Amino acid sequence: MKLLNIGIISAIPGNIMNLRRGIEKASEFSNISASVELIDRVPKKSFDLIFLPGVGHFGEGMARLRKSNFDEFLRHYVENGGLLIGVCLGMQLLFEGSEEAPRVLGLSLLHGEVCKLKAKRLPHMGWNTVDFYDKVFGEFSGKYFYFVHSYRVKCGDGMISGFTEYSGEKFPSVVREGNIVGFQFHPEKSHLIGLKLLGRLFEWSLYQL
Amino acid sequence: MLAKRIIACLDVKDGKVVKGTKFENLKYSGDPVELGIRYSDEGIDELVFLDITASIEKRKTMIKTVEKVAENITIPFAIGGGIWQSDLAFELIYRGADKVSLNSGVVDNPKLITEIAKKFGSQAVIVAIDAKRTALGFEVFTHSGKKATGMKLEDWVMKVEKLGAGEIMLTSIDKDGTRDGYDIEMLKAVRKLVNIPIIISGGAGKKKHFLEAFNNGADATLAASVFHYRKIEILELKRYLHKNGVFVRIVENEGDDLL
Numbered sequence: 001m002k003l004l005n006i007g008i009i010s011a012i013p014g015n016i017m018n019l020r021r022g023i024e025k026a027s028e029f030s031n032i033s034a035s036v037e038l039i040d041r042v043p044k045k046s047f048d049l050i051f052l053p054g055v056g057h058f059g060e061g062m063a064r065l066r067k068s069n070f071d072e073f074l075r076h077y078v079e080n081g082g083l084l085i086g087v088c089l090g091m092q093l094l095f096e097g098s099e100e101a102p103r104v105l106g107l108s109l110l111h112g113e114v115c116k117l118k119a120k121r122l123p124h125m126g127w128n129t130v131d132f133y134d135k136v137f138g139e140f141s142g143k144y145f146y147f148v149h150s151y152r153v154k155c156g157d158g159m160i161s162g163f164t165e166y167s168g169e170k171f172p173s174v175v176r177e178g179n180i181v182g183f184q185f186h187p188e189k190s191h192l193i194g195l196k197l198l199g200r201l202f203e204w205s206l207y208q209l
Numbered sequence: 210m211l212a213k214r215i216i217a218c219l220d221v222k223d224g225k226v227v228k229g230t231k232f233e234n235l236k237y238s239g240d241p242v243e244l245g246i247r248y249s250d251e252g253i254d255e256l257v258f259l260d261i262t263a264s265i266e267k268r269k270t271m272i273k274t275v276e277k278v279a280e281n282i283t284i285p286f287a288i289g290g291g292i293w294q295s296d297l298a299f300e301l302i303y304r305g306a307d308k309v310s311l312n313s314g315v316v317d318n319p320k321l322i323t324e325i326a327k328k329f330g331s332q333a334v335i336v337a338i339d340a341k342r343t344a345l346g347f348e349v350f351t352h353s354g355k356k357a358t359g360m361k362l363e364d365w366v367m368k369v370e371k372l373g374a375g376e377i378m379l380t381s382i383d384k385d386g387t388r389d390g391y392d393i394e395m396l397k398a399v400r401k402l403v404n405i406p407i408i409i410s411g412g413a414g415k416k417k418h419f420l421e422a423f424n425n426g427a428d429a430t431l432a433a434s435v436f437h438y439r440k441i442e443i444l445e446l447k448r449y450l451h452k453n454g455v456f457v458r459i460v461e462n463e464g465d466d467l468l
Contacts, residue, residue: 017305021280056330121404125332125375126428127212127254127458144212144458146285148307148332166211189307191249191284191460 002209004034004202007047011040012064012089014053015188019087022188022195023051030199032206042073049205050074050082054089058114058151059101061089071107078109083179083205091175091182092151100151109180112155119167122150130173130185134161136204137174143193145185147173153184179208212458213450214254214429215419215443216408217436219244221290222261224270226437241274242281248436249284251443252460256282257310257335257378257431260290268297272304279305287335295324302329310335310378313351316358316365319372326373335408336374338365340395341382347395354382362395363402370403378408378431388414391422391430400426416441416449423455 006023010016020036027034037043039050052074054061065071078084086094095106098114106114117124125148132141140162147164152171162174164184173184181201187194220227225239245256258278260271275288289310292298298309298321315321315336325334339354340347340362347362358365366377379399381392391412399407406428413419413432422430435441447457 018279022283025283121406123330123332123375124211125406126214128210129212144460147211148330189283189285193460194283 002033002206004032004205005046005048006034006036006051007039007043007049008036008051008053009040009065009070009090010038011068011070012054012061013056014088014090015055015186016053018186019051019053019188023198026195026198027202029195030202032199032202034202040068042069046082047077048083048209049085049202050077051085051087052090052093053087054093055148056089057100058089058092058098058106059104061093062101062104062106065093065107074107074109078179081179083208084109084181085201086180086182087188088149088184088186091184092153094175094180094182095153095155098151110155110159110175110177110182112153112159114151114153117150117152117166117171118169121167123148124150124166127190128164128166128173128185130162130164132162132174134174134176136176137161137197137200140193140197140200144190145173145183145187145194145197146189147185149184153182210456212254212456213423213427214408215446215457216255216257216429216431217248217253217443218257218259218410218431218433220259220261220433221270221274223264223266224262224274227261242277244437245278245282245286248443249282252447252458253284253436253443254458255284255429256286258286258288258290259310260288262290267291271297272300275301275304275306289335289337293318293321295321298325299328302333308333308335308375310337312337313339313349316349316351316360319368322369322372322374326375331373331375331405334374335376335378336369337378337380338362338369339380339382347398350382354385363398366399366403370405374405376406376408376428377403378410380410381412384412385410387412388435390414390418391427393421393425396422396425396427414440416446419446420450420453420455423450 159177164173287308410431
């Protein structure tokens with residue numbers, strides 16, 4: 001059976017150790033063997049799947065990625081067919097820019113912008129459901145995942161894989177286009193269903209390779 | 210829609226859970242991780258570990274608890290119980306805690322709230338407030354409810370929100386341990402004044418107490434003994450709340466195939 005070579009970018013602050021443990025558990029559960037490595041600088045070796053986690057400020061996250069040349073690395077990586085998964089702020093960084101840091105250019109790997117949620121009570125924190133419009137994750141429709149964020153993505157319908165609603169506002173909580181996937185919630189904090197979702201993602205990944 | 214949360218609180222002393230040693234038909238070691246996993250599998254939404262160790266080893270035991278919990282538990286959790294310095298709070302978050310719960314003792318050092326919120330975001334800071342009825346109205350107490358502060362609850366909640374608290378964990382000393390319901394009057398008084406989530410604590414004994422709290426503006430309800438002693442089953446509680454119109458996350462056989 002093929003081994004998935006997974007890298008987790010650790011150059012920006014994020015839920016890195018938790019994500020690593022989540023990925024390892026998910027691979028155990030789904031019987032897909034994976035090797036997981038943290039990458040804090042542009043790697044020389046190749047990976048099948050790279051996670052970009054992140055919490056905190058969009059501007060700060062981009063500054064750190066740029067400083068360590070991850071912006072260019074990720075562009076080449078994706079152009080060459082590498083699979084990239086953004087989680088939380090990591091999902092937002094995939095887009096062109098954010099209201100949180102008006103003059104900062106995002107990774108621009110996906111078309112769209114990030115803006116602040118309209119709700120009075122922020123961050124949107126806790127368990128919320130996702131409605132999936134994507135057969136890859138269809139079995140997870142209506143399930144609860146754990147969210148912590150104040151900003152949301154605005155993008156074309158074509159790449160939206162799942163929606164979530166908070167305080168009357170519907171926003172894309174999962175996007176998927178080509179070899180890129182973004183999760184606004186934290187699968188690694190979403191109990192067994194989160195691990196199951198990661199397992200599904202690995203199956204999808206194997207299919208892409 | 211965002212689900213209302215049910216939170217279980219575990220008191221941990223020298224690395225062992227203090228309450229909850231009476232599980233029937235179960236070998237139970239008092240291991241906080243074991244109990245935490247069990248609660249997560251039963252569908253609890255969040256866990257709070259309160260370290261009540263009172264020795265010089267406290268710092269070490271807290272960090273160890275957080276590490277063990279983070280390694281094994283895949284739902285969000287908070288740690289609290291005597292976090293007085295920002296460096297300890299930072300360390301606990303770095304080691305995997307999603308949130309820290311600051312004691313009522315933060316009354317003496319309110320800038321701790323801001324320091325943590327600035328570094329990790331306000332969602333990482335729960336401010337625990339103990340209050341009871343006195344001549345002042347609702348008065349804030351510290352030192353496990355023994356020391357009066359002379360401060361009105363209403364003033365303090367608005368201040369902590371302004372300082373950057375992400376949530377308030379509100380415990381009514383009058384109700385704590387009574388099992389005859391949360392302090393709805395106190396909850397309403399605070400709900401009017403702050404916008405951040407309120408976790409109500411103290412007094413849960415029956416399922417309807419949880420419903421009352423949610424119907425009166427609580428975002429989350431916290432309980433300890435009713436879960437420890439299995440007076441209330443989490444899944445049953447959630448089904449009851451759902452039936453009564455509260456939006457809750459019901460985990461039923463979800464991922465059983467993984468276990």
